[in-house]
Amino acid sequence: MEKLTFDRHTSAQFNAELEGARKHLMEMGGLVEQQIDVAFRSLMSVDTDLAAKAIKMDKDVNKMELMIDKETTHILAKRNPAASDLRFIISVTKTVNDLERMGDEAAKIAKQAIELSDSGSGPQGFVELRHIGEKVRQMVHMSLDAFARLDADAALSVMHQDEAVDLEYGTAIRTLVTKMMEDPRTISRALNVMWALRSLERIGDHARNVAESVIYLVKGKDVRHKKLDKITEQLKKLD
Template structure:
């Protein structure tokens, strides 16, 4: 992990404002992690109560987004941060946006659970769904841990995991399409599972974005749209 920390200032109030933004970001991340876990369980167990809980949690996530956006805007207006401080505020703002999007995707998964319950059947047999769901939950957790520790090595590992999830997602989609062709009776259920898989894949993308925010914060380099090899070179410089 690089030798890096957020600047300390003579103004204790400025330090407190930066720490409050960081703390609230981590709190929001914790809520989103729970939301993913509950959404996955609601889907596997076709549990409407858990699905509704997931959807309700999204309102809490949205409130946190508004709160942190207000905090970062006030810091920008009052403190005119530069260099590391400015990167920190930008990274927090971008990460909050990704967390809010993750919450939206978790709600979509919960909605698919409700749809599956109407047919009286769950996604049995679709082992890929549980596996990919667990993978992306771990990615979100790892990306937030990397942000908390300002750990670019851990962030890079998230980027590597995203590539693996994309491959598993494509394989799972092909498997589902084959099942639908072989047995048209499975089409409705398979489509619900496909939408859920897509939502999980998108959660993985947002976890990747958070990891890239960590690299930007620590290294001052925007690594979006760059191949893993180029990003690794950036980290090794």
């Protein structure tokens, strides 16, 4: 999305403020994507330097959250936006909150990498971790791309992926429990992997939230807490 395609205003400053909020949201999204990638690589390679970098990046994510919150609050207070502009500001506010929480979960993943390093072990042998990690990172990228392009269909695809990740997460946890029961020596390492998986699953949930915000922004429909088949049916009627 190169420029906002919502209501145009005689005030060039208002247009600039809307575009500024969009630009900063995309910058924050890119930073969070990078943080998740660094954190995940730190976990898979048990690299404490990468883990420390991911944890430090969380401070930058938090700063961006505060900056964008200030921008959107200013727009709400001074411009009294309506219709699609108001939907845009609401969607930005919600998405910024989800991005900040993704950053928190990325920092948690990095901390699990440090704990694994301290124990002298790694996540090797837990193939579910890599698979889910790759899927979740793809979801985050797709949800942000859907926001940038105002693509409700792409947002719906992210929601479908979230359901698949949730199923894989449940299977992975059961597998880890079985491994711990069969070999108590794996308990400590398996618990670290469990916590990392939990953070990945939560990042996926936040990516879904971003997708829901995109649908609200584009279609004007609040699809939170609705079953996926109902959402799909509802969107088809709007096409």
